[in-house]
């Protein structure tokens with residue numbers, strides 16, 4: 395066993411570790427360009443990191459004129475575990491210290507079975523990954539995402555509407571004991587935002603939204619390069635913003651919420667109703683064959699030109715766009731990323747969201763505002779989870 399026992403002793407060391415995580419092996423000279431330290435103080439901090447074993451020497455760097463400097467890198471044995479629990483599936487991945495994925499598993503799973511059953515499944519998947527040799531010696535830390543509000547940093551889900559049985563469950567503590575390493579827990583939407591910021595479409599963007607449309611709808615808010623969680627951890631819970639006065643009943647207990655009109659669950663329900671009402675032969679055939687419909691069925695039917703499915707996607711996109719337009723006016727982001735399971739609805743959905751945002755927000759806010767699909771797909775959440783725990787470990791102790 396050779397696991398990470400040391401933590402950075404100060405903010406300079408923490409910054410150096412994160413630079414090596416995000417940029418890979420680098421020379422002392424190049425690192426010096428990114429930190430506010432004299433040459434001699436930088437040398438002291440790097441030497442201390444070498445002593446802790448968090449960082450190792452990695453050959454000679456390319457010459458920048460004068461004496462050649464030594465490359466350093468994060469110790470290559472570091473392993474982070476990323477777990478992204480969705481409403482209907484779970485992703486588990488192992489990363490190296492640069493947060494590149496070394497092994498990744500995805501399985502169907504029902505979050506309503508409760509934390510004990512779900513974590514049994516997660517731990518079995520972790521065991522498989524370890525057996526494959528990518529993390530034979532265990533993990534230095536793990537990040538876990540759950541599809542509901544999380545009291546941060548205690549890592550406890552709070553009254554999650556689609557997760558009965560999870561309210562107050564000590565995820566951080568329970569999994570930390572099982573895995574034998576530090577654990578951080580966040581909601582899945584924040585992790586998707588961190589993943590896209592780490593290795594996806596939001597790289598180098600400081601202020602952006604990441605709207606996840608899965609079974610429900612949430613929004614990761616990144617301000618100044620950091621996830622904004624709010625006072626209690628519920629920032630970005632936009633699925634329960636009211637879009638219709640006295641509208642449809644929502645599982646949260648209120649009426650007219652965005653999630654009651656769109657998201658994977660609402661879309662499947664509306665598609666089944668349309669099929670039963672004889673509005674779409676395509677959907678009716680699929681319903682008869684499978685006994686139920688999913689957002690994927692709607693995507694496939696829409697791709698085949700089914701008008702009802704296209705209308706459902708356009709209407710849903712317009713609802714989401716209406717909410718995002720309000721958020722854009724309030725926050726002035728530099729990018730809006732759309733991700734989650736329903737991105738299979740693709741460009742019809744994106745076009746509908748764009749139309750709403752561009753027509754409802756002021757030109758100064760939207761003049762240079764890309765609204766794009768996420769790049770990482772199912773890797774976004776697990777990459778974000780690895781970033782979450784590495785951010786924690788690469789902070790001054």
Ligand SMILES: [Zn+2]
Nearest residue numbers: 634644646651
């Ligand atoms: Zn609601």
